[in-house]
Amino acid sequence: MAERLYEALLETLHIVAVAGLWTLVGGLVLGVILYVTSKTGPRPLAVLNAPLGLVVNIGRSAPFVILMVAIVPLTRAITGTTIGTAAAIVPLAVASIPFFARLVESALLEVQPGLIEAARSMGASVPALVWRVVLPESTPGLIRGFTVTLVAVISYSAMAGIVGGGGLGDLAYRYGYQRFQTEYMIWPLIILVVLVQMFQILGDRCARTLDRR
DSSP states (O other): OHHHHHHHHHHHHHHHHHHHHHHHHHHHHHHHHHHHTSTTSSSOOHHHHHHHHHHHHHHHHSOHHHHHHHTHHHHHHHHSOSSSHHHHHHHHHHHHHHHHHHHHHHHHHTSOHHHHHHHHHTTOOHHHHIIIIIHHHTHHHHHHHHHHHHHHHHHHHHHHGGGTOOHHHHHIIIIIISSOOTHHHHHHHHHHHHHHHHHHHHHHHHHHHHOOO
């Protein structure tokens, strides 16, 4: 049992790490674009903001299990399979990127307008404004948002295990549910709770350390 738990834990950590990296990059890029092109952003552009916002909202509102099944062709095209850890990463990233993008946009919009106006009055370009002022000032909020997203990714990874995604969810489903071995239900649950608590504590500490207020 211990060996199976260890292997499932490694699979879960691999899934969360890779999906989390794609979520961080994709969500940050989308969030910045949404912020810059919003009505109160430094470069309002409704023709881009409106459709992009619609896509993000659709991605956020789609239940993960349904989304995972709906994008099976995309998963197969990217990974060549629809089962295993590699196949679980694709729907996890697709589901998490829009979620994190909205959190990024919210964090950027909370930056004090006075700082932005001061930078613009000094002739800062939009890229310089975002890179040197907005992102540094919103770092604590971005970390908190990413922590929340990472916790969601851990939860989603367990659901992905039900359809052969590997990891602790797959172990709990195959051995705990299908074979009625209660210990295989309890221990994956305990490990997932511990993982969530660890990531939450680490994220909160990083956010507090970088908070300039």
